[in-house]
Amino acid sequence: MSNPLRDMEKPDVIFCIGTNMTECHPVAATRLKKAIRNGAKMIVADPRHIGLSDMADINLQLRVGSDAALLLGMAHVIQREGLVDAGFIADRTAEAEAFLEHVKEFTPEWASEICGVDPALIEEAALLYGRAERGAIYYTLGITEHICGVDNVQSLCNLALMTGNIGREGTGINPMRGQNNIQGAGDVGAIPNNYPGFQPVTDPANQAKFAKAWGREVDLELGITKVRALEQAGDQIRAMLIDGENTLVTDPDRKHCEHALKSLDFLVVCDLFLTETAALADVVFPASGFGETDGTQTNTERRVQRLRKAVPPAGESKPDWWIVSQLAQRMGFKGFEYDSAKEVFNELCSLSGTYAGLNWDRIEFGEYQWPVPEDGHPGTPRLHEDSFINGRGIFKMIRYRDPAETIDDDYPVWLTTGRRLESYHSRTQTGRSSGIDYLLPEELLEVHPDDVSAWGIRDGGWVNMSSRRGSVRIRVKATKRSPRGTVFCSFSFNDVPVNVLTGSGYDPVTETAELKVCTVKIEVETETGGVAAD
Amino acid sequence: MSDKSGLTLFLDGEEVPFTRGESIFQVSERHEKEIPTLCYDDRLDAFGGCRLCVVELEGARNPVASCTTKAEAGMRVTTRSGKLEMHRRVLLELVVSENREVDVDELSGYASQEMATLVDRYEARTGRFEGRQSGASRPDDPNPFILRDYDNCISCYRCVRVCAEQEGDYAISIMGRGFDTQITTEFGGILKESACTFCGQCIQTCPTGALGDIKALRHKEIELPIEKTRSICIYCGVGCSVDIMTKGDKIVGILPAMDGPANEGALCVKGQFAFDFVHHPDRLKTPFVRDDQGELVPATWDDALDKAAAGLMAAVNEHGRHSLYAIASGRAPNEAGFMMQKLVRAGLGTSYIDNCSRA
Ligand code: SF4
Numbered sequence A: 001m002s003n004p005l006r007d008m009e010k011p012d013v014i015f016c017i018g019t020n021m022t023e024c025h026p027v028a029a030t031r032l033k034k035a036i037r038n039g040a041k042m043i044v045a046d047p048r049h050i051g052l053s054d055m056a057d058i059n060l061q062l063r064v065g066s067d068a069a070l071l072l073g074m075a076h077v078i079q080r081e082g083l084v085d086a087g088f089i090a091d092r093t094a095e096a097e098a099f100l101e102h103v104k105e106f107t108p109e110w111a112s113e114i115c116g117v118d119p120a121l122i123e124e125a126a127l128l129y130g131r132a133e134r135g136a137i138y139y140t141l142g143i144t145e146h147i148c149g150v151d152n153v154q155s156l157c158n159l160a161l162m163t164g165n166i167g168r169e170g171t172g173i174n175p176m177r178g179q180n181n182i183q184g185a186g187d188v189g190a191i192p193n194n195y196p197g198f199q200p201v202t203d204p205a206n207q208a209k210f211a212k213a214w215g216r217e218v219d220l221e222l223g224i225t226k227v228r229a230l231e232q233a234g235d236q237i238r239a240m241l242i243d244g245e246n247t248l249v250t251d252p253d254r255k256h257c258e259h260a261l262k263s264l265d266f267l268v269v270c271d272l273f274l275t276e277t278a279a280l281a282d283v284v285f286p287a288s289g290f291g292e293t294d295g296t297q298t299n300t301e302r303r304v305q306r307l308r309k310a311v312p313p314a315g316e317s318k319p320d321w322w323i324v325s326q327l328a329q330r331m332g333f334k335g336f337e338y339d340s341a342k343e344v345f346n347e348l349c350s351l352s353g354t355y356a357g358l359n360w361d362r363i364e365f366g367e368y369q370w371p372v373p374e375d376g377h378p379g380t381p382r383l384h385e386d387s388f389i390n391g392r393g394i395f396k397m398i399r400y401r402d403p404a405e406t407i408d409d410d411y412p413v414w415l416t417t418g419r420r421l422e423s424y425h426s427r428t429q430t431g432r433s434s435g436i437d438y439l440l441p442e443e444l445l446e447v448h449p450d451d452v453s454a455w456g457i458r459d460g461g462w463v464n465m466s467s468r469r470g471s472v473r474i475r476v477k478a479t480k481r482s483p484r485g486t487v488f489c490s491f492s493f494n495d496v497p498v499n500v501l502t503g504s505g506y507d508p509v510t511e512t513a514e515l516k517v518c519t520v521k522i523e524v525e526t527e528t529g530g531v532a533a534d
Numbered sequence B: 001m002s003d004k005s006g007l008t009l010f011l012d013g014e015e016v017p018f019t020r021g022e023s024i025f026q027v028s029e030r031h032e033k034e035i036p037t038l039c040y041d042d043r044l045d046a047f048g049g050c051r052l053c054v055v056e057l058e059g060a061r062n063p064v065a066s067c068t069t070k071a072e073a074g075m076r077v078t079t080r081s082g083k084l085e086m087h088r089r090v091l092l093e094l095v096v097s098e099n100r101e102v103d104v105d106e107l108s109g110y111a112s113q114e115m116a117t118l119v120d121r122y123e124a125r126t127g128r129f130e131g132r133q134s135g136a137s138r139p140d141d142p143n144p145f146i147l148r149d150y151d152n153c154i155s156c157y158r159c160v161r162v163c164a165e166q167e168g169d170y171a172i173s174i175m176g177r178g179f180d181t182q183i184t185t186e187f188g189g190i191l192k193e194s195a196c197t198f199c200g201q202c203i204q205t206c207p208t209g210a211l212g213d214i215k216a217l218r219h220k221e222i223e224l225p226i227e228k229t230r231s232i233c234i235y236c237g238v239g240c241s242v243d244i245m246t247k248g249d250k251i252v253g254i255l256p257a258m259d260g261p262a263n264e265g266a267l268c269v270k271g272q273f274a275f276d277f278v279h280h281p282d283r284l285k286t287p288f289v290r291d292d293q294g295e296l297v298p299a300t301w302d303d304a305l306d307k308a309a310a311g312l313m314a315a316v317n318e319h320g321r322h323s324l325y326a327i328a329s330g331r332a333p334n335e336a337g338f339m340m341q342k343l344v345r346a347g348l349g350t351s352y353i354d355n356c357s358r359a
């Protein structure tokens, strides 16, 4: 997030797109509700009628995967109506002229053809955001999990840049990070392109710096993404070490994923439970979890906070860092002798520019948000206040692209997936916490009531839902939360392994999977219990 | 002593500064005057319902509720006097007499001891007004999280207010008046059929334990002191601060941390209630290795580490250092991810690492 969570009570116009915040980030959503109580207006863009839609002033129920078109249409209106922040553009951005010319082509009528939202509503939303004193954008995976995820994010940046809605209280472009430490995983360098602190591996200066710290030169070439690695499993990739990820259930195209993991010569998994993924491993290490180990975790507003041990770990389980460092030592690698999480964190801080001013003791109360570039620095709750990291904010000339799959006669229904309030990811944790089943006993496919009758299926009845990659059996729930022609379910329940169906394509830049769109067909199940998953 | 605005008032004879908009209670609290409250929660709009917080104001005929009365320049406030203490005691006795029990288990919730503490402070444990009780409990609500024992309700409406003001859920409301007052859902039904999201905020603000944390209360019988450890919720990117409640080696419940920088006391159903997976019998308790029959069998750490290292290195030795790939967790702590990337970088000189952010 460019802005801190507490800023969420400050905007006068809120624009939420592709974020089901009341379910996925409930506590953050309470802050938006406060802003609304204080008079803020809210625009919600989502294919479904979600919790936020109930509170919105303008609902843009767009067709899945058409975000870029909608956002171009909005930019067009803002340009046409002269709601552009000329001062901000002149001082802080680049390519503005070309961009303002570029958007002239994309009228709300054009956008409406693609995204299905009434041009008048697009107009209204653009005017509301364009006239905001403090306009803030919030988004989640509904924006990024597309083949055009990067374009979508860029389109949002374009909107914020042209209206100067960044770098001030109550504004900004705010991705709500999904998993508790997905921000941290990137921060610490667990990505193929950057060392800790987002220092590119392609820069020889960084190579030299880390060679000095670790006594070994790392390739200047980028690593490959997980998507590629799974593709090359059994080929170039022969062994994998997976920490705390139920890849098989949470990744797209389960069949492909299972095949990939099975074709490895050797698989090592660390986890709390014997997950579907761990069950395929050659060696499984028991990791200690919440309340059992000390450590640090970085939240969506870049706040670095301490996790603390409250009870002894289950059985012989051990902290992940300990397991991996022991393994490294046995693999014959040097420099892996650590006694505590504190030592590990302090080494991270010493090597990362963004954490440079931090250490274990300093983050005791979690008051720092990175970057904290040096000792004594107060941290940076709000990014881009005076300048952008790379100088100027650059407008990008985005065009709309279709999703990897679009509906046709064979697969005439859009499927979009997501999370639910009561369950988390593959339910290895929430599914084993008592009481949660009372609220959410099973996964249901949400279908518009008119579609339920049109397709000859039954509310509460079983259907088979298939894509080009596989099929699952699932029960139907008729609800107006789904628009006509689009169905929704979560990926949390193992007996409805919906990622058997997904995986139609990937963003060419980030290789993020298009989990939010896939086309399916839905058929009444004829024999009861006859058809199992794939 | 005086701040920028220069506003002051007299608190028990002492001149003190305040800022515009502050209530007498807030000013008094800052100056460590121990004014008792029951319907007050500093995250909520002041309500003025219990009248326990009354103070004397020079020039005013009757005592005023300090939580709802704004401080004004030159006010002369008395926070403690024989008359005030008597008034507070009588009020408390009245409240106590309406309730079935005063001493509820601390596991009930964050504020559950507030009333009992005051009753002791004012020695108000009598049965003077014994008789009718307000509210009716809802043993028919089968939800596994929130105890609804309205026999202990004192109608402070903190639950209703926290649900509306803090959560924005408006799941519960007030019905009736006086002794017939009820806290209820929209249609008087069970919580699951209301707008309730089971965030647990109502149980944490309840000062009497009328609303209680059922999951935590299951551990009432364990005769060990409750210890609290500050940590962070592990369910989403908001990073809410929590206090883990333990008895001995067992996690018995979660309290929201009122001073948590990301959540300021709020939590959701996962952070509040989904903690007991930690002690689930399915937890892996030893390493496992695949034996000659292809079965995963328990192993010692030594064996498992050796076998894992050998297996991974066999691939590297045969197919080169670019044949090993590491996937870090978006859920494990920073130290785990750091170690994973260090293993491939410092160990093999590659960046063959990713995490779960792409799917
Ligand atoms: S649990 Fe939360 S949503 Fe439900 S009644 Fe209590 S405060 Fe309201």
Ligand code: SF4
Pocket: A025, A026, A027, A028, B233, B234, B235, B236, B237, B238, B239, B240, B263, B266, B267, B268, B269, B270, B271, B272
């Ligand atoms: S309590 Fe809920 S909102 Fe807070 S971090 Fe946990 S999952 Fe996220």
Ligand code: FES
Pocket: B036, B037, B038, B039, B040, B047, B048, B049, B050, B051, B052, B053, B054, B065, B066, B067, B068
């Ligand atoms: S605390 Fe002031 S009236 Fe209850």
